[in-house]
């Protein structure tokens with residue numbers, strides 16, 4: 001079996017690994033590159049193998065950086081199937097439709113305002129491409145065997161990162177050689193989900209390293225900081241803008257806001273969920289909770305679907321409702337994207353950043369080069385839609401809502417394997433994070449640890 005790391009090397013986006021096993025080749029994840037222009041440019045490069053030759057694709061979960069390239073792959077000749085867990089198959093259509101719409105809107109906006117470097121900017125893919133990709137989804141239950149290529153058997157286990165997220169085990173039937181992919185790995189204490197399953201015994205494990213050089217801080221302390229920031233902003237009549245990944249982060253955030261409000265630790269103010277994608281995702285999560293889906297933890301099942309809902313939540317579905325929020329005033333706005341790099345939240349940032357009364361609350365990982373990272377790093381101005389905007393609003397960053405395991409949790413997960421693999425591959429991290437994790441694994445587990453290069457082909 002050979003692995004070629006096509007994306008998520010030296011970066012957290014563009015996850016794609018080519019697997020050659022049995023008699024064929026297939027992809028593990030098909031993510032979009034996001035963030036700065038030089039990273040996004042990879043989305044436009046020709047695919048390294050003819051997409052029509054791929055026997056299938058397996059998706060670890062529904063985040064855009066793991067599934068968002070699928071419509072482009074389909075357009076280039078890939079014919080499916082796309083294996084994933086049932087909840088991932090519910091969420092991927094929401095993500096891909098939104099991605100296609102955003103790309104079409106951003107392209108139209110760039111064309112109208114003329115700030116693109118291209119005379120005739122075009123989207124990477126559009127709505128029709130997304131629909132054809134969605135039609136390829138082939139859900140498989142956790143633990144059930146499937147065959148991503150002839151002579152290869154695979155199964156998925158819960159990854160505890162977002163609803164539907166999976167750890168993937170792939171075995172070459174002829175040789176018995178086995179590789180496990182962590183996908184994005186969740187934490188033991190996700191507010192809604194059960195913890196990740198341990199890795200199967202394997203010859204090799206591919207592990208993510210988003211937080212490979214960090215330990216998460218005390219959650220309670222961070223929630224206190226968030227409550228304080230929200231309270232002082234609302235009291236001075238300002239808006240709290242929370243850029244949030246539409247799927248999972250919005251749900252986790254609403255659960256926290258609900259308990260802060262119930263405990264009277266924040267004032268009651270309108271909470272606007274301003275992302276059609278987030279609202280669609282919320283519906284899937286509420287349904288999973290109501291159905292007591294096996295991925296949902298027992299405490300959340302006991303609370304019921306209202307665990308992630310509040311009477312003062314307002315849905316902003318139309319662009320007009322969204323634009324009305326830019327007038328400011330004491331309210332909380334939860335809007336995608338999570339790193340401020342696209343979507344409706346960019347308009348809110350542009351309108352609300354120049355006013356000292358407002359606060360931007362960063363609750364997730366902010367990749368290098370994104371507006372969110374620049375705000376976290378203390379930028380005085382940031383560029384949005386080709387124009388610089390003064391940053392006078394308060395910027396508060398908390399990591400309490402991270403749904404990625406930290407360094408110790410990643411190591412604990414590796415060590416929960418019954419047998420030691422001969423090779424561990426560390427991907428899906430910025431270089432410092434990947435190398436820091438690789439060093440710790442070497443020291444604590446005594447195995448060969450590799451941070452693969454982009455395009456590197458390795459025998460496992």
Ligand SMILES: [Zn+2]
Pocket residue numbers: 061063066161184
């Ligand atoms: Zn993810």
